[in-house]
Amino acid sequence: MSLRVEDLTVYYQTLRGDVRALESASFAMADGEIMGLAGESGCGKTTLSTSLILLVPPMKQMGGRVLLDDDELPISDVEAMNAYRFKEVSVIPQYAMNAMNPTRKIGRMASELLKSRGVDPKKALPELERRLDLVELNRKVLKMYPIELSGGMKQRMVMVLSTLMNPSLLLADEITSALDVSTQKAVARMLVEFRDREIVKSVIVITHDMSILYQIADTILIMYAGQLAEKASTKTIIHAPRHPYTKLLISSLPKVGAHHDESRLVGIPGKPPLLLDPPEGCRFRERCPEAHEACVKVPPFIEIELGHQVACWKVGGPHA
Amino acid sequence: MRRYFGRKLLIYLVTFFLAVTIDWMIPRFMPGNPVQNMLARASVRPEAAEAMYGYYTKAFGLDVPVWKQYLNFWVALFHGDLGTSVYLFPQPVSKVLRESIPYDIFLLLPAILLSWWAGNKFGAFAARTKRLDNTLLPIGYILTATPYMWLGILLAWAFGVVFDIFPIAGAYSFSMQPHWSWAFVWDVLKHWFLPFASLFLVGFGGWAIGMRNMIIYELEADYSHYMEALGAPRKLVRKYAFRNAILPQVTGLALQLGVIVAGALVTEVVFSYPGIGYLLLAAIQNQDYFLIQGCFLFIITGVLLANFLIDIVYVIVDPRIRRGMVGE
Numbered sequence: 001m002s003l004r005v006e007d008l009t010v011y012y013q014t015l016r017g018d019v020r021a022l023e024s025a026s027f028a029m030a031d032g033e034i035m036g037l038a039g040e041s042g043c044g045k046t047t048l049s050t051s052l053i054l055l056v057p058p059m060k061q062m063g064g065r066v067l068l069d070d071d072e073l074p075i076s077d078v079e080a081m082n083a084y085r086f087k088e089v090s091v092i093p094q095y096a097m098n099a100m101n102p103t104r105k106i107g108r109m110a111s112e113l114l115k116s117r118g119v120d121p122k123k124a125l126p127e128l129e130r131r132l133d134l135v136e137l138n139r140k141v142l143k144m145y146p147i148e149l150s151g152g153m154k155q156r157m158v159m160v161l162s163t164l165m166n167p168s169l170l171l172a173d174e175i176t177s178a179l180d181v182s183t184q185k186a187v188a189r190m191l192v193e194f195r196d197r198e199i200v201k202s203v204i205v206i207t208h209d210m211s212i213l214y215q216i217a218d219t220i221l222i223m224y225a226g227q228l229a230e231k232a233s234t235k236t237i238i239h240a241p242r243h244p245y246t247k248l249l250i251s252s253l254p255k256v257g258a259h260h261d262e263s264r265l266v267g268i269p270g271k272p273p274l275l276l277d278p279p280e281g282c283r284f285r286e287r288c289p290e291a292h293e294a295c296v297k298v299p300p301f302i303e304i305e306l307g308h309q310v311a312c313w314k315v316g317g318p319h320a
Numbered sequence: 321m322r323r324y325f326g327r328k329l330l331i332y333l334v335t336f337f338l339a340v341t342i343d344w345m346i347p348r349f350m351p352g353n354p355v356q357n358m359l360a361r362a363s364v365r366p367e368a369a370e371a372m373y374g375y376y377t378k379a380f381g382l383d384v385p386v387w388k389q390y391l392n393f394w395v396a397l398f399h400g401d402l403g404t405s406v407y408l409f410p411q412p413v414s415k416v417l418r419e420s421i422p423y424d425i426f427l428l429l430p431a432i433l434l435s436w437w438a439g440n441k442f443g444a445f446a447a448r449t450k451r452l453d454n455t456l457l458p459i460g461y462i463l464t465a466t467p468y469m470w471l472g473i474l475l476a477w478a479f480g481v482v483f484d485i486f487p488i489a490g491a492y493s494f495s496m497q498p499h500w501s502w503a504f505v506w507d508v509l510k511h512w513f514l515p516f517a518s519l520f521l522v523g524f525g526g527w528a529i530g531m532r533n534m535i536i537y538e539l540e541a542d543y544s545h546y547m548e549a550l551g552a553p554r555k556l557v558r559k560y561a562f563r564n565a566i567l568p569q570v571t572g573l574a575l576q577l578g579v580i581v582a583g584a585l586v587t588e589v590v591f592s593y594p595g596i597g598y599l600l601l602a603a604i605q606n607q608d609y610f611l612i613q614g615c616f617l618f619i620i621t622g623v624l625l626a627n628f629l630i631d632i633v634y635v636i637v638d639p640r641i642r643r644g645m646v647g648e
Contacts, residue, residue: 054549085551093549098542101560103567103639113547116556145639162550 001305002202003029003169007064014058019275021047023226024064026301027309029169029219034195034203036213036234038249039223040272045206046094048223049171051075052204053089065205069168090167090200092312094174096158100146107142110161117165124164131160131199135190143154152183159190163199170200176212183208188216210253214238223248225272225283228301232308242304242315282312290314321635321642328631332624339624343616344393347609348386351624354406354607355380380406380610390640402617403610407603416599421618423491424595428584431519436573439527444562446528447535454530463645465524468583472590474520479514486514489592515591519584523576530572534565567638574630577623597613 006026012019022044037045047059051074055061061076068088074080080278093099101109110128111121129139135156146154155175163170172191174186194200205217213220213234220237222229222245230243241247248268270287273279279286285295295314301311355376359369377383380403381392402413443460446452453521459517463471480488487493492507538544538561547557585597596615603611635641 054545056548082551082553085549087551090544091549093542093546095542095546099546101543101547101564102558103564104638105639113550113552113558116552117550147640158546 002031002033002069002212004067005052005064006067008048008051008066009062009064010047010055011060011062012047012058013060014276017276018062021226022051023298025228026064027221027228027288029202029204031201032195032198034205034216034218035231036191036220037204037206037223038208038213038218038220039229040208042225042275043223044226044275045223048227049091049173049204051067052169053081053085053091055081063232067173070236086162086167087165088167089169089171090162090165090170092155092159092162092173092175094206096155096175096176096209097178099152099158100154100161102146105143105145106149106157110142110164113161114164118266119165128160128164131164134193134197135160136186152179152187155179155183155187156190157189157195163194166199168201170194170203171202173206175205176207176209182213185215188212190272192216194286210238210250222249225278226275227283227298228309228311230308230310230312231301232310236308242308242310243312244290244314245284248289321342324635325631328628333629336620336624338398340348340617340619341390343613343620344390347604347607347612348389350607352607354609355382357607358406358409380404397617402614405603405608405611407606407608407611413610416611417596417614417618420596420599422586423587423593424597424618427515427519427588427595431516431523431584432573432577435523435544436527436569437522439524440531440566441567442524443528443531444535444558444565447532448539453532456532460525460529460532463521464529466525467586468518468522469586469590471522472587473514475514475518476590485539487511488514500565511591511593515593516589517568518587520591522583526576527569527572531565534568535561538562563637567634570630570634570637574627577626 005028006024007024008022009020009024010022012021025048037048039045042081051059051061052073055075056078066073066075068084071088073084073089077291100106104112111124114121114124128142132139132141137153137156137160141149141153141157146157149157155178157177175191176187181186191203191205195203204212207213217234219231220234222241222243224245230237230241230246232241237246238250241250245268247278252265252267254265268313273283273286280298281296282291282299283287285291288295294311296314299311299313301309303309304315329529355373355630358376359372364372375439380487381389384392400414402417405413405416427452439610442456446456476488479486487510489511491511492498492504493511496504496507498504539557541561541564546562547560585600588591588597589601593632596618600615603615604609
């Protein structure tokens with residue numbers, strides 16, 4: 001097991017009270033797994049991934065623990081976590097377009113960063129150049145400032161920077177959102193390539209774009225309003241989802257070959273609850289067509305078959 | 321690059337021309353007549369006064385039509401001739417200025433540069449350090465909102481009168497003659513300290529506040545968060561933030577220069593410090609056209625030169641400006 005998250009609960013502390021953005025999340029990832037993390041905006045995807053690398057106020061860990069390669073990550077301890085950042089856990093942030101210091105040449109920034117982490121930049125240079133070739137970036141970019149690069153180039157550059165120390169876990173947050181479709185595909189393919197070459201061991205890909213996940217993810221984890229809903233292999237999630245939310249989510253995606261002039265695409269009626277004071281129990285129950293009285297209690301996230309976990313009273317378990 | 325500087329240079333030349341023209345006009349629009357003033361002070365007999373009036377008006381070149389005076393002024397300026405002072409007749413204005421300018425540079429340059437440097441360093445240091453931040457903020461706001469001369473008067477009262485540590489008038493003691501000796505240098509420094517301190521403190525407060533706000537903004541920028549996420553030490557993150565936060569401060573310095581020069585004028589008056597400001601006050605009181613022109617010419621040149629220097633510095637420190645120049 002590369003990554004194991006147990007009962008991880010993270011709240012944002014605000015003046016109006018705790019925003020309960022991540023509620024006792026438990027899941028595991030195998031070595032070499034690319035896991036897609038999907039759900040609507042504000043469902044806690046970024047909270048989950050950020051808490052694995054940079055958990056700073058107003059975020060606060062309320063419970064649970066994270067194990068990476070059987071080593072517990074001190075995610076709440078900003079200083080102690082530094083030893084793991086970049087080397088064990090790394091991130092391609094949502095804001096990759098602005099992630100590089102605008103007034104430093106990229107090469108210089110990279111070497112200053114490496115030096116600060118105790119790596120001799122000169123020794124790392126050949127590897128850095130090899131990686132640039134891998135993502136099809138000209139080696140000259142090291143002599144350039146970030147503003148001289150296009151969006152796609154910056155995205156790839158950050159990808160190379162973030163993975164330079166061969167982290168065990170890579171968090172890729174919305175890496176394709178700002179790119180056009182063909183660049184999206186190229187970047188996604190590079191991510192798989194990085195995994196195949198064992199530059200990174202496992203990857204969490206955060207996106208709301210299910211089609212990208214369909215192409216690159218081995219498994220998909222669906223979140224709703226701070227709770228985990230379902231985790232299964234990509235194929236299962238797309239073709240045989242069990243959680244009512246996943247079912248509605250998948251059915252609201254356009255299908256290849258379908259004619260939507262006859263049957264309109266349907267969405268999910270209603271809105272996700274506010275996480276400042278969320279309802280008790282399953283947070284999807286207000287919009288759920290299958291809700292019943294058991295749903296006022298939080299359903300456990302249980303394995304109904306090998307590698308398929310669902311959090312719903314209607315699915316699996318003794319009631320099924 | 322050449323086009324950028326060519327255009328900048330043109331703008332500065334036009335500004336210089338307009339500023340000097342206004343500088344020429346303003347004293348001449350003041351009511352009164354400098355020659356009559358001068359004669360009134362000398363209290364000569366009326367019949368002699370008539371002859372002298374004609375003589376001096378001619379000597380100062382005030383007998384020709386105004387447009388011709390203006391042309392003569394530019395011609396003389398290109399020959400390096402700033403005219404003769406009316407108030408300190410018959411000393412040439414250039415000589416009077418030469419005696420004052422060293423005092424000004426000695427006072428202004430350290431005050432401007434040190435307050436900028438120290439304010440930025442301190443502001444960056446105080447940002448995100450809770451206790452310092454809580455004390456710095458109000459003190460900084462009070463300092464920067466203080467008028468230069470008022471702070472000057474307070475300092476003169478406290479350190480000159482109450483504690484009697486520093487002298488409060490002149491550039492050196494009246495009992496001394498300028499010469500090279502430790503005693504004299506020490507005396508000059510003692511006289512220099514209070515005017516310097518009043519300029520320095522006001523500037524310091526402003527820069528520290530500005531830097532504190534800028535660095536907090538930069539520490540919240542995406543590139544800072546990225547560095548933190550990759551475990552970069554606080555020192556490196558702060559270094560990057562400082563380097564980027566300093567850019568607006570450089571612009572601020574350029575904008576502030578004019579204000580500081582004006583502030584120095586009143587400070588010099590408060591401390592009777594024999595710089596340009598003190599000289600200018602005397603010149604205005606005596607309607608000395610030529611001395612006023614000379615003083616303003618120095619200020620105009622100083623502000624424009626400093627701005628031009630800062631343009632160059634900006635090109636060096638900010639790659640984004642360099643890129644903008646290629647695209648022109």
